[in-house]
Amino acid sequence: MKLLTHNLLSSHVPGLRPGGGFPLRIELGHPSELPPEPVPNYEGDEEFLRRLHHVLLEVEVLEGALQCPDSGRRFPISKGVPNMLLTEDEA
Amino acid sequence: MEHEATQLEKQHVHSVYENTAAYFSDLQTKAWPRVRNFLLEQKPGSLVVDIGCGTGKYLSVNSQVYNLGCDYCEGLVEIARKKGDEVLVCDNLNLPFRDQCFNAVISIGVIHHFSTKQRRIKAIKEMARILTPGGQIMIYVWAMEQKNRRFEKQDVFVPWNKALCSRHFSESNQSGDKGEFIPTAKGQDIHPAQLVISECSYQNNLQPENDSKHSQNIDRCLPRACCMKISEEENRFYSALGRSFRSWFFSRSLDESALRKQSDKMKQLKQEGVWANTTVPIQHSRHCSLDLGHHGALLHEQSLDDYDDVFVESLSLKKPQWAPATGALKDVSVNGGHQSVVQSKGEKASFVNGPVEDRDCICGCNKDGAGKSDASKFFKRTSTTDSTDSALDSAVSVGDQTDAMLDPKAFMRYYHVFREGELCSLVEENVPELQILSSCYDHGNWCIIAERRG
Numbered sequence: 001m002k003l004l005t006h007n008l009l010s011s012h013v014p015g016l017r018p019g020g021g022f023p024l025r026i027e028l029g030h031p032s033e034l035p036p037e038p039v040p041n042y043e044g045d046e047e048f049l050r051r052l053h054h055v056l057l058e059v060e061v062l063e064g065a066l067q068c069p070d071s072g073r074r075f076p077i078s079k080g081v082p083n084m085l086l087t088e089d090e091a
Numbered sequence: 092m093e094h095e096a097t098q099l100e101k102q103h104v105h106s107v108y109e110n111t112a113a114y115f116s117d118l119q120t121k122a123w124p125r126v127r128n129f130l131l132e133q134k135p136g137s138l139v140v141d142i143g144c145g146t147g148k149y150l151s152v153n154s155q156v157y158n159l160g161c162d163y164c165e166g167l168v169e170i171a172r173k174k175g176d177e178v179l180v181c182d183n184l185n186l187p188f189r190d191q192c193f194n195a196v197i198s199i200g201v202i203h204h205f206s207t208k209q210r211r212i213k214a215i216k217e218m219a220r221i222l223t224p225g226g227q228i229m230i231y232v233w234a235m236e237q238k239n240r241r242f243e244k245q246d247v248f249v250p251w252n253k254a255l256c257s258r259h260f261s262e263s264n265q266s267g268d269k270g271e272f273i274p275t276a277k278g279q280d281i282h283p284a285q286l287v288i289s290e291c292s293y294q295n296n297l298q299p300e301n302d303s304k305h306s307q308n309i310d311r312c313l314p315r316a317c318c319m320k321i322s323e324e325e326n327r328f329y330s331a332l333g334r335s336f337r338s339w340f341f342s343r344s345l346d347e348s349a350l351r352k353q354s355d356k357m358k359q360l361k362q363e364g365v366w367a368n369t370t371v372p373i374q375h376s377r378h379c380s381l382d383l384g385h386h387g388a389l390l391h392e393q394s395l396d397d398y399d400d401v402f403v404e405s406l407s408l409k410k411p412q413w414a415p416a417t418g419a420l421k422d423v424s425v426n427g428g429h430q431s432v433v434q435s436k437g438e439k440a441s442f443v444n445g446p447v448e449d450r451d452c453i454c455g456c457n458k459d460g461a462g463k464s465d466a467s468k469f470f471k472r473t474s475t476t477d478s479t480d481s482a483l484d485s486a487v488s489v490g491d492q493t494d495a496m497l498d499p500k501a502f503m504r505y506y507h508v509f510r511e512g513e514l515c516s517l518v519e520e521n522v523p524e525l526q527i528l529s530s531c532y533d534h535g536n537w538c539i540i541a542e543r544r545g
Contacts, residue, residue, distance in 0.1 A: 002177055005159055008138065009179075010189045022189055057157075075187075081172050083165070083180040084187035088097065091185055 001082050004056040009082070011068030011075070013090060020070035027074070028064040096206045096345055103248060103505035104204045105163055110502060111251060112166025125533055126199055127152050129229045129540065137194035142183055142218055143201030147171030150178070156195075161186075183214045188221040191543075196221065196228040200536070203232040203506050206246070207345045211507070212521045219524045224545030228525065231536045235508040238535065245510065246345075248503040509537050 011021030042048050066075040066082055075084050126149060133139055135155035144150060144160030145167045151158070151174070160178040162168045171178045181187050183201060196218045205211045218228055235242045514537050518525050525541040532538070 001179065004157060005177055005179070008159070008189060008192050009187050012185050012187050079169070079172060081165075081168055081179055084161075085163070085180055085182055086185060091182070 001061045001077055001080055002057055003059055003061075005082075006061070006066070007056070009066065009084070011066075011071065011073060012084070013068055013071045013073050013086065016068070016070045021068055023069065024066035024075070025069060026061060026064060027067055028061065092207065092345055096210055099206045099345065099505060100204065103503050107251060107502040107504045108164040109166050112164060112170065122148050122152060123199065123231070123534070125531075125538065126197060126229060126231065129197065129227075130156070130195070133195050138192065139195040139197070140188070140193050140221070142186070142196060142198050142214075144168075144171060144176075144178060147174055147176040147178060149197060149199065150174075150176040184210060184217060186217045186221055190220055191223045191226075193221050194223055194226045196226070197230075198228065199231040200233065202230065203508060204504075206505060206507065208517070209346075212517060215518060215522050215525070219522055219541075219543055222543035224543050226543045227528070227540055228543070229538065229540050230514065231533070231538045232509045232514055233506055234532060234535055234537045235510045236532075242508050245508050247506050247508060249506055251502045251504055511537065513537070514539055 006024065006026065009022075009024055011024055013021065042052070060080055061077050062080045064077045066077065066084075067073070068075075073090075075082055077083075130139065130149060130152045133153060133156050137156040139153070139156045139158050141147070141149050141158070141160040144162050145164075147160050147170070149158075150160045150171065158177065160168075160171055160176055161181045162171075162178070163180065163182055165180050168178045168180050179187075183198075183205075198214070198218060202211050202214045205214055215230070222228060235245055511532070515527055515530055518527055518539065518541060524544055526544050527539055527541045530537070530539040
């Protein structure tokens with residue numbers, strides 16, 4: 001799962017407050033470096049953009065989980081594929 | 092009904108795809124040209140998602156955009172992943188995406204797997220939700236009206252047979268571009284069950300009152316004269332199979348189940364309401380029915396997955412024309428059903444008695460006015476005959492013939508095939524956030540492109 005994909009994901013556990021499902025917290029199988037906050041006026045900063053591009057599109061989470069910020073529900077990521085299915089009871 | 096719907100889909104969509112996923116990578120997959128074009132037209136840098144991406148055949152069409160795919164089936168998603176695609180597993184009815192974040196969405200051969208109208212609407216609404224204003228969605232669904240014939244009912248089970256997963260199917264493609272694709276019946280490894288092709292075709296705007304006008308005995312329907320054209324090869328296959336049995340198992344639409352109140356019909360259904368297993372009564376059509384052939388040779392993988400046309404014979408058609416949506420679509424019933432229940436004679440499986448061609452050749456037709464859409468030009472009109480009770484003897488309930496015919500590898504996939512105009516109506520009436528830009532009939536599918544308003 002690329003980080004850009006992560007940007008688009010939101011927890012869809014029922015009953016959350018609006019926006020409560022985003023952003024999902026990335027839990028990694030092993031610790032890794034995560035990007036810092038973006039600097040202001042980043043659009044002109046070539047170097048920053050290059051690093052940002054790398055982080056968004058070239059870094060992938062292979063094993064881990066995505067945690068819903070509000071409900072705590074974990075969605076597993078395995079072999080680079082997040083499984084966002086809810087169980088029949090949850091849905 | 093929600094539970095029945097999920098059970099039906101679990102058994103006849105999800106588990107079939109999971110169990111057959113391993114074979115998909117062997118198949119020669121084809122990307123539909125119009126879908127390709129839709130993807131290639133997206134601006135570079137767009138965020139595009141394929142909802143129901145399967146093995147991801149559309150995810151590498153346009154490398155200038157960000158392609159994301161998702162599917163309910165883990166097995167298929169794994170295959171896509173191995174190809175390097177960015178994919179995830181999720182449910183079309185509950186997409187794990189934020190509102191309005193995609194520039195384009197494609198849904199190719201997906202929503203026809205939902206077993207109720209409400210679920211199909213929900214699927215479309217979910218996809219509209221994740222579209223940014225001005226973003227576009229393309230939806231492809233299997234059409235009830237096929238080139239040479241049409242499905243008898245809108246809710247069908249399609250057998251899947253591993254024997255048909257062969258590269259040989261692709262050989263007879265006549266043109267480099269996606270011309271009419273006709274798998275040869277001569278292939279040795281093709282399952283001997285072949286289908287009966289009827290030239291008679293699609294019935295436009297079928298209304299119940301028409302039926303009363305067509306009460307001819309089916310025995311009068313002479314194959315050659317009116318509606319059937321069977322090649323010699325097909326004849327041989329037919330005889331080889333002996334007494335045939337229907338391989339199409341028509342289910343009652345779950346929507347209709349909820350509405351239907353006639354108690355005598357309920358009585359006839361001994362195994363009613365058991366969607367969790369494969370026992371589904373064959374529906375008898377009061378008007379015409381087509382024998383769509385045997386054992387899944389027909390449409391198991393066709394049109395939407397890999398083949399443009401698995402019919403042995405097909406007419407060459409004009410290229411599908413895009414028709415601007417005018418909103419003036421015919422009034423079609425969504426779950427058009429002339430479904431009354433078959434009264435099988437006896438519990439045992441009963442087979443067709445007479446020569447199959449005569450018996451089962453019953454064509455649907457339209458004697459009314461011309462269809463309003465371009466697609467109707469593709470279909471020839473023939474005279475109508477009505478099926479009588481005698482024809483119904485040949486109809487067998489799935490439960491009865493389970494032992495007789497069931498290839499253990501024949502997984503039954505559920506489809507709700509769409510009538511002309513049904514998809515458009517579905518969107519127009521239920522998904523106001525989408526505006527239909529165009530619609531068309533393409534290779535046995537109804538297709539629309541719509542834009543998110545705002």
